[in-house]
Amino acid sequence: MNAAGTGAAAPLLRVEGLHAHYGKSHILRGVTLEVGRAEVLSLLGRNGSGRSTTLKAMMGLVPPSAGTVTLAGRQLAGASPHAICRAGLAFVPEEREVFANLTVDENLRMGEQPPVAGAHRWSIQEMFDYFPQLQERRSTRAGNLSGGEQQMLTICRSLLGNPLAILIDEPTEGLAPKIVAQVGECIQDMHRKGLSVVLVEQKLAIALKVSSRVCVMGHGRIVFEGSPQQLESDRDLLAQWLAV
Numbered sequence: 001m002n003a004a005g006t007g008a009a010a011p012l013l014r015v016e017g018l019h020a021h022y023g024k025s026h027i028l029r030g031v032t033l034e035v036g037r038a039e040v041l042s043l044l045g046r047n048g049s050g051r052s053t054t055l056k057a058m059m060g061l062v063p064p065s066a067g068t069v070t071l072a073g074r075q076l077a078g079a080s081p082h083a084i085c086r087a088g089l090a091f092v093p094e095e096r097e098v099f100a101n102l103t104v105d106e107n108l109r110m111g112e113q114p115p116v117a118g119a120h121r122w123s124i125q126e127m128f129d130y131f132p133q134l135q136e137r138r139s140t141r142a143g144n145l146s147g148g149e150q151q152m153l154t155i156c157r158s159l160l161g162n163p164l165a166i167l168i169d170e171p172t173e174g175l176a177p178k179i180v181a182q183v184g185e186c187i188q189d190m191h192r193k194g195l196s197v198v199l200v201e202q203k204l205a206i207a208l209k210v211s212s213r214v215c216v217m218g219h220g221r222i223v224f225e226g227s228p229q230q231l232e233s234d235r236d237l238l239a240q241w242l243a244v
Helices: 051-058 081-086 104-110 124-130 132-136 147-159 177-192 204-210 228-233 235-241
Strands: 013-022 025-035 040-044 066-071 089-092 165-169 196-200 213-218 221-226
Touching: 013 051, 025 040, 025 051, 025 066, 025 196, 025 221, 040 051, 040 177, 040 204, 051 165, 051 196, 081 089, 089 147, 104 124, 104 147, 124 132, 124 147, 124 177, 132 147, 147 165, 147 177, 177 196, 177 204, 204 228, 213 228, 213 235, 221 228, 221 235, 228 235
Parallel strands: 040 196, 040 213, 089 165, 165 196
Antiparallel strands: 013 025, 013 066, 213 221
16 A cells, blocks of 8 residues: 555555454454555544554554554554654544543643654644633643543643654544534644544544545455545445445
């Protein structure tokens, strides 16, 4: 696969032959994908297809049983999650996982770390520009925020680690339409500022709008890779792998 077309530069993030298990259950069965610099790649598929497990295996939260994960030429598979984070790969989990007893400001500062070479350096003010609600509640304990506000906070805390690439799992799940739009705009600005994004998103319209490319997963494998336009025009594929 070539993330940006024939003759393009080597991908920033490469996953090859990734396998992962939960106990005796074989979940990922040879996932291979590439993400270019400043590219947004959406992983689509039905629940249980292996999308979230792919992100967790890339991040070391589910130890891969085989395969490689490479970021800017550095091998990550087998490393601990904190080492992977420090290498420049960030993760926004579906569960949000804010520090409930810390304020918004304290949560944001917990995420700060020096930028990896070549990464955009994010500021707390940029976070407040994306999500003004957080600035209004910067002294509020994170456990008292709404679900949407916690989602904003988790995205911002991950960005403040100044990564080269970010994995985002279901960021719009259960959010009001206004907040969904804010999250979508934030992801598009990540792309404009040179960040590579791998997005798991259930809302097809959002995924197609923000993505450079899409991959569809089924039964722990990639079953389609192409442009949002190619996917949208393939009704048989949509019916087979994405229709509920």
